[in-house]
Amino acid sequence: MKNLFFCAAVLFGLVSADYHPRILKGDLEKIRRGELIPSVFPENFAPTTELRVSYVNRQMRFGTEYFPYRNETDNIPVIKYKTERNAFYTIALVDPDAPSRADPYRAQVRHWLNVNIPGDRIDKGNSTGTPYLRPAPFAGCGRKRFVYVLAKQECYMPNLTVPQARPNFNVTEFCAQNRMKIIGGNYFEVESEPGPTCTIPGSNPTTSTSRPITTTTVYPITTISRRIYY
């Protein structure tokens, strides 16, 4: 109830500001060309915020290649975006080509989900029990995309639930369920090492026809209610 009231107050503030951000048509076009709608972003995606990401001092430009095997993507990159006052954001890194673009039956793999970020202070967000997992494509799985998604929250959300399993995540669905608006994105590509087949280590090579079951376990990010002052 408190949560709802807090959200309503924030919403009222936004509505009264009558804020109509411009759609970044160039970004939309690049994301479309990357074939990431609707595999990651929603059909009606309208990016309004530039999501600037850089690993090892190299700016990500919708498809930039990085080299996981040279340790280029081992750590959380530098992420910048324009923020609205008092707003909270969510950032996700998902793999829509898991294990391969040709047969993405585990997609999306959630490599990182950081919620309740105050403005662009990424380190103040909550990684929901699944910290940044560096991209490490399996040999023989070809070229893959990794996608950053930026969403604006309606408010601080103390009681979000997130599936425990990383595979078979759907960032558009997660955002819709939690009334988060996807406002920006970017992506990069990596090349996996050569190999005769794309096989997940430790799994039966013939499992690609049977879809894994998603766990129903949820991870409440916090049950502590935040004191709210008006």
Ligand SMILES: *[C@@H]1O[C@H](CO)[C@@H](O)[C@H](O)[C@H]1NC(C)=O
């Ligand atoms: C990557 O990091 C690992 C572990 O720290 C290290 O052993 C390896 O030499 C590094 N590789 C490169 C290419 O820097």
Ligand SMILES: *[C@@H]1O[C@H](CO)[C@@H](O)[C@H](O)[C@H]1NC(C)=O
């Ligand atoms: C993700 O969820 C959205 C909304 O429920 C749905 O439209 C879309 O098809 C789903 N995407 C995938 C790849 O399953």
Ligand SMILES: *[C@@H]1O[C@H](CO)[C@@H](O)[C@H](O)[C@H]1NC(C)=O
């Ligand atoms: C994130 O959520 C966990 C799980 O409830 C909680 O223990 C932790 O304090 C939260 N961290 C932050 C930075 O909010």
Ligand SMILES: *[C@@H]1O[C@H](CO)[C@@H](O)[C@H](O)[C@H]1NC(C)=O
């Ligand atoms: C979060 O959930 C807990 C337990 O269900 C509840 O006591 C608390 O009031 C909720 N907090 C908010 C802000 O809704």
